[in-house]
Amino acid sequence: MTKNPYYVWISEIMLQQTRVEAVKGYYSRFLEEIPDVMSLARISEERLLKLWEGLGYYNRARNLQRAAIRIMEEYQGEFPKEYEQVLDLPGIGEYTAGAICSICYNLPTPAVDGNVLRVMTRVSEWNACIDDASTKKMAREILLVLYEEGNCSDLTQALMELGAVICIPNGEPKCQECPLRAMCMARKNHTYANLPVRKEKQQRRIEKKTVFVLRANGQYGIRKRADKGLLAGMWEFPHVDSNMTPSEAMTYLSKQGLEPVLLEREVPYTHIFSHVEWRMKAYYIACQNQCKELNWVAYEDLEETYALPTAFKAFLEKEL
Ligand code: SF4
Incomplete structure (x- = not known):
C-alpha cells in the first residue's frame, strides 16, 4: 500500500461507507486530475463535485478542499506529520487521522473502523455495541497496547485487510485462511454471525x-x-x-x-x-x-x- 499521506487520505475518505470495488474508478480519475494538495486547494468547487459525482456525501469532497487549503496556508503544502495536526483538519476524524499517521508515518495511532471492530469483537467474543463511542474508545485503547514501535503501519494495514477480505461482514467469514483462527472465540463457539452487536437501524x-x-x-x-x-x-x-x-x-x-x-x-x-x-x-x-x-x-x-x-x-x- 502507498505511504503517500495524500493518497491514503483521499482513499480513506472515499472508502467511508463505500466498497473498494465501487471506489477504484473514482480514485484513479481523482488522482489523475488532482494529484496533490496544491491542485486540490486550487480546483474549482464545481469541478471537484463533478469528479465526486456518484460517490454521495458531497460535503466530504468540500471538506477535502477545505483541509487542502489549510495545509497550503499552515504547512506550506506539506501534509502535517503529527496526529493532533492531522486530526485538526476539516473532515478528518480519529479513524482517518489514525490510518494516515500509522500507515504513512509508522506512528502508534490505531485506526478503528467497522472492519477492525468486527475482527476485534469476534476474536474475543466482545458483546459491546460497536455503534457506541465508548466501544470505539476502548478498542483504540486495547490496540494501543498492541502497537509496537516500527510495526504500526503493518498492524493497521493487516487489521484493515483482515476485516475487508477474511473476516467479512456478510456471509461466512473465511476462518480457514485467518491468521487469528487459533485464538478466535467466535470461531471456536460458532458465534461469529451474532457479532459485532449493532444498534437497530431506524426506519427510513x-x-x-x-x-x-x-x-x-x-x-x-x-x-x-x-x-x-x-x-x-x-x-x-x-x-x-x-x-x-x-x-x-x-x-x-x-x-x-x-x-x-x-x-x-x-x-x-x-x-x-x-x-x-x-x-x-x-x-x-x-x-x-x-x-x-x-x-x-x-x-x-x-x-x-x-x-x-x-x-x-x-x-x-x-x-x-
Ligand atoms: S477466525 Fe474467523 S471469525 Fe475469527 S477473526 Fe478470523 S475470520 Fe473472523
Whole structure:
C-alpha cells in the first residue's frame, strides 16, 4: 500500500461507507486530475463535485478542499506529520487521522473502523455495541497496547485487510485462511454471525417527488440546490414534493412560465439515502420555451460539467 499521506487520505475518505470495488474508478480519475494538495486547494468547487459525482456525501469532497487549503496556508503544502495536526483538519476524524499517521508515518495511532471492530469483537467474543463511542474508545485503547514501535503501519494495514477480505461482514467469514483462527472465540463457539452487536437501524423516511426532465431548444432545464442540507450546492432537475398526475404536471409547468407541449414519457425511480428514501416519478416533457428560473444546458455539458447527484443522474441515463 502507498505511504503517500495524500493518497491514503483521499482513499480513506472515499472508502467511508463505500466498497473498494465501487471506489477504484473514482480514485484513479481523482488522482489523475488532482494529484496533490496544491491542485486540490486550487480546483474549482464545481469541478471537484463533478469528479465526486456518484460517490454521495458531497460535503466530504468540500471538506477535502477545505483541509487542502489549510495545509497550503499552515504547512506550506506539506501534509502535517503529527496526529493532533492531522486530526485538526476539516473532515478528518480519529479513524482517518489514525490510518494516515500509522500507515504513512509508522506512528502508534490505531485506526478503528467497522472492519477492525468486527475482527476485534469476534476474536474475543466482545458483546459491546460497536455503534457506541465508548466501544470505539476502548478498542483504540486495547490496540494501543498492541502497537509496537516500527510495526504500526503493518498492524493497521493487516487489521484493515483482515476485516475487508477474511473476516467479512456478510456471509461466512473465511476462518480457514485467518491468521487469528487459533485464538478466535467466535470461531471456536460458532458465534461469529451474532457479532459485532449493532444498534437497530431506524426506519427510513419516505418522500414522494415528481421530477421534471424538461427539454427546450435541445437543452435541459436544471437548477442548483441550496447551500445547506442534503445534496447541498449540487445541480438537480426541478421537482416538487408530491405525486402529480400528468395533467397536474402540465398545468403546474404552465404556471411556472413554461409552454409544455408534449409529455413524452414517465419514468419511476427510487433513490435511497441513509435516512430517507425518495420515491420519484419523472415526466420527460418537451417545452416550447425556456424559463428564466432554470439554467438550460446541453446534454454533453450535463455529462461533463455539471455535478448531478445519482438521484437525478439516473434520469439523465434513462434519457438515452
Ligand atoms: S477466525 Fe474467523 S471469525 Fe475469527 S477473526 Fe478470523 S475470520 Fe473472523
